[in-house]
Amino acid sequence: MxxxxxxxxxxxxxxxxxxxxxxxxxxxxxxxxxxxxxxxxxxxxxxxxxxxxxxxxxxxxxxxxxxxxxxxxxxxxxxxxxxxxxxxxxxxxxxxxxxxxxAALGEYRYGAGKGAEILVCFTLGTGLGGGLVVNGRLVSGVSGSAMEIGHTTIDVDGWYCHCGRKGCLEAYVSSYGLERFYFFLTDQKLDSAEIILLANEGKLEAMKALEEFSRYLAVGLMNVLHIFNPDRVVIGGGIPQHYPAVIDLAVSNLKKMAFELPFRDVQILKAELGEYSGAYGALVLSEEGL
Ligand SMILES: [Zn+2]
CATH class of the missing domain: 3.30.420.40 (ATPase, nucleotide binding domain)
Structure with a gap:
């Protein structure tokens, strides 16, 4: 077997x-x-x-x-x-x-979340997903819908989210959020992969869009720090994978925003399993039958 x-x-x-x-x-x-x-x-x-x-x-x-x-x-x-x-x-x-x-479970068992007591995982792709592992156990809520970090509201009158609500964190911190930041800076519609490419070539507007993006990512991180006081946060998905500086930018913003105590004890890392975090986590489900 x-x-x-x-x-x-x-x-x-x-x-x-x-x-x-x-x-x-x-x-x-x-x-x-x-x-x-x-x-x-x-x-x-x-x-x-x-x-x-x-x-x-x-x-x-x-x-x-x-x-x-x-x-x-x-x-x-x-x-x-x-x-x-x-x-x-x-x-x-x-x-x-x-x-x-x-993905959180995958990073916990096989990736950047190993050994964490309270692990929160952000998955930054088309949307923004979240996962939580506490003392080795996945916490997914009574019905399976916990940790929808992407659909926590950060501005009641904010940008539209794909879920139909206004001002969700995902409306800013996702590939389409990044595309919006870039659009507001340049009046140009580019997809997130192109923006990241330009930022990696040192193009200022693209870098600026990612900087704005990282301020909002920091807000999401702060909320998670204030709620869970985790010892580890792992950030995965295409954007940090292809532009890791976004994590450093977010952490320096976070330092200015968050309470000192939860900030002191958290390690914020890039996911190690790349686009396979979710598949590794599914393997853990198969192995451990959680
Ligand atoms: Zn939403």
Whole structure:
């Protein structure tokens, strides 16, 4: 028997599988539609024969009904009996968590969160996800929807968020948030990857947009420090991976903003598992059956 964790995203599934001591990871492009995902999962389950399958899925996963109640990036998965259907189709037990919670677990066991007592993980991609691990246990709330850091409000009259609310942290701290900062500075619409490229070439407006972005990231970090007093915060996702300076900028802002006590005892690190944090976390779900 092996173990298998899969992170289901909008256009790829990423997996981490273990047979013996070796961990194999990879990325499979999927088309829009459940069948494409199911086909990829079938192949992986055949390859790794997992004792149970661990899954990370973007969106709000209801632990009580086994359904994804909201998933802006994978709409076709919303509302279906995900757990039941997968267990039936794949013939193996399935454990599902939100992808950002899975990422926190992955970083805790295999990455930058090792040994932390209270670990908070930010996943900074298209949106902003959060995860919390306390004394080795994932804290995902009574229904599975805890740690939606991205949808905490930081300005009641602020920018629109993809969730439909105003002034969510994610409206600023996400790839589309970064695109907005850049737009307001230059009147130009570029996507976040292009902005990061320009910033890495030393282009001032792009660097300035990332500086603004980091001030808001610092607000998110401060809120988390004031609520949880964690010893470790790990920041993952595409933006810090390709522009790590954003973390240093956020930490220097944070130092000026936060209470001294929680700031003193926290270590803020870049995620170590890159784009595979969620898949590693799903592997932990498979291994430990959390
Ligand atoms: Zn929101």
């Amino acid at each position: 092996g173990y298998l964790g899969v992170d289901i995203g909008g256009s790829f599934i990423k997996y981490c599988g273990r047979a013996g001591d070796d961990i194999k990871k990879g990325k499979i492009p999927t088309e829009k539609g459940f069948d494409s995902i199911l086909k990829a999962l079938r192949t992986l389950v055949k390859d790794f024969s997992p004792e149970r399958l661990g899954l990370g899925v973007a969106g709000l996963y209801d632990q009580k009904t086994g359904r994804l109640t909201a998933s802006p990036n994978i709409r076709f998965l919303e509302g279906i009996d995900l757990k039941e259907i997968l267990e039936e189709e794949l013939g193996t037990p399935v454990i599902i968590q939100n992808d950002a919670s899975a």
